[in-house]
Amino acid sequence: MSTTDRTIDRKVGAALVAAALALAPAACKQAEAVEVEHYQASKITPGEDGEHPTVTITKLAAEQVGLETAPVEKTEEGTSIPYESVLYDAAEGQPYVFINPEGLTFHREDVDIASIDGDTVQLSKGPAVGTKVVTVGLPQIHGSELEFGAY
Known part of the structure; x- marks a missing residue:
């Protein structure tokens, strides 16, 4: 060279x-x-008068956790949801679900379980028929509600 x-x-x-x-x-x-x-995968909106906060997640967060929902279904006994959508409050044992009222917004709602049959839970109290409940990505939505941060 x-x-x-x-x-x-x-x-x-x-x-x-x-x-x-x-x-x-x-x-x-x-x-x-x-x-x-x-x-900044989620935004927390505080609940009013002791209510649980509302969690809004980004599209990226939903994709990362593979978020899925299922509708509350009407049955002869009342209403049913997939068992995988149920969490239990650690302090009191109260069962609850995260409902998806719109878009990528989620809110905790207490339920009363009448019975559990395999993968299906019969409710005696809970969200209205057709309301979407989180089935996949539940731990991440719960963590966001508790402000544990990103996924």
Whole structure:
């Protein structure tokens, strides 16, 4: 390699390094914005008069947890939901579900269980027929309600 070729290689290399350094702040800001959006996966709206808060999650959060819901169904005995949608309050043992009233918004609602038959729970008290309850992604919605942060 001639001296001229080495000089050209050094100049090209220096130009590439300068260009990379010039782009680095913009790339860092873009990466920070993506990171902030990722970690702000939910918004908590406090409940009124002792009610549980409402959780709103981002589309990205819903995709990451594979969020799924199922409707409350009418049966001869009353209403039923999938067993996988039920959580129990650790302090009092009260069963509850997270309902999905609209979009990516969720709210805890207490239920009374009449019976459990395999994967189906018969309710004596709970959400109205057709109301969607969370079946997949339940721990993440619950964690968001408790403000445990991102997924």
